[in-house]
Amino acid sequence: MSWALSLSIESLKDSSARHVLLCLANYAGSNGAGAFPSASTLAQDTGLSERTVRYKLDDLEKVGLIQKGNQAIAAVHIDRHDRRPVVYDLQLSRGANPAPRTKRGADDATGCNSQQNGVQPETERGAAAAPNTSINHQVTEQQLQREISDVIAEQDQAAIAPPDDRQRFAMFATWAPSERALADQLTIAGLPGDSVTNDLLADFKGFFVAKPTTVDSAPGWCFRLTRWVKREQVKDASNQSVSPDFDDSTWADDLGDL
Structure with a gap:
């Protein structure tokens, strides 16, 4: 300060x-x-x-x-x-x-000699700096470095391990849907269990990785993925050959937040 x-x-x-x-x-x-x-x-x-x-x-x-x-x-x-x-x-x-602190003595503004009765005080006047x-x-430098290393390791692990179901997060490239949560959503939507192909999953993740402001829970992302798959199947059934406009995300507004 x-x-x-x-x-x-x-x-x-x-x-x-x-x-x-x-x-x-x-x-x-x-x-x-x-x-x-x-x-x-x-x-x-x-x-x-x-x-x-x-x-x-x-x-x-x-x-x-x-x-x-x-x-x-x-x-x-x-x-x-x-x-x-x-x-x-x-x-x-x-x-x-x-400015450095100086000891009180004959050379300071008071003109007084700090040596009194043959005793030379060595301690500076004034309270020590407040901690x-x-x-x-509250930790030493060694502890801090060790804890920082632990945090970096946790962050690396977080890129592999799925987030807590209650935690909302933005989509990332290595995300893998929970098998149980995805199976539940597919059943509710009336879709077969093998509806989510690797290409559909890659397209879904690529779309939302480009939109980091969109966050959802793990089950919520499974819900969005199911809606994505159903939408693609409807397009295929209608023989629509035009590629989707990935700059237009209005279709995703109705996916809802869990």
């Missing part, structure tokens, strides 16, 4: 952005890295709205006072990726270095 306080007014004229920077610095390590308070936390600290906080963080990043850091640090503490705040690193080289209570400083 001392770095943020030492910035000149010319370096950062926006008082609201300066306030956000000061509060953000309170969550950073001694080297200025690894600060990841949420926008709501910074809003409570500053008294600003969350929307304003996000704008000021963008402004601070544009002027080069902060930049996005190692996002795996937040993943160590927060499992759900949609709830992880952005990790920022303070760019300490952009600001003035804090940073941010959650990202």
Whole structure:
């Protein structure tokens, strides 16, 4: 925080952005890295709205006072990726270095000699710096590196293992439908169990991978896949040879959200 306080007014004229920077610095390590308070936390600290906080963080990043850091640090503490705040690193080289503290003595402004009654005090006056209570400083560097490695391994595994049935997610290339959930949906739709061919599945995934804003649960994706298969069969039965317009996704609006 001392770095943020030492910035000149010319370096950062926006008082609201300066306030956000000061509060953000309170969550950073001694080297200025690894600060990841949420926008709501910074809003409570500053008294600003969350929307304003996000704008000021963008402004601070544009002027080069902060930049996005190692996002795996937040993943160590927060499992759900949609709830992880952005990790920022303070760019300490952009600001003035804090003035070093000096011992009190005959050369300071008081003109007093620190040696009294033959005793030379060696301890600086004033309270020690308050410890940073941010959650990202409760582990050692070795523990943090180990936990980051575990998170990376979990993320690699997540690309193979299917998500929890209750979790909503965007479509990805290696997704494989649950056999039971897909069989249930095919039965409800009156389709045979071998209706989903590899080509149909590839077309379905390719369409929705290109639309990352569309999210659904695992059973919900099986429902959408079943509707896709049924639609293709209706087209084949009608002898429609025209390829579908994949830029038009209005047909998918009625698939519903589970």
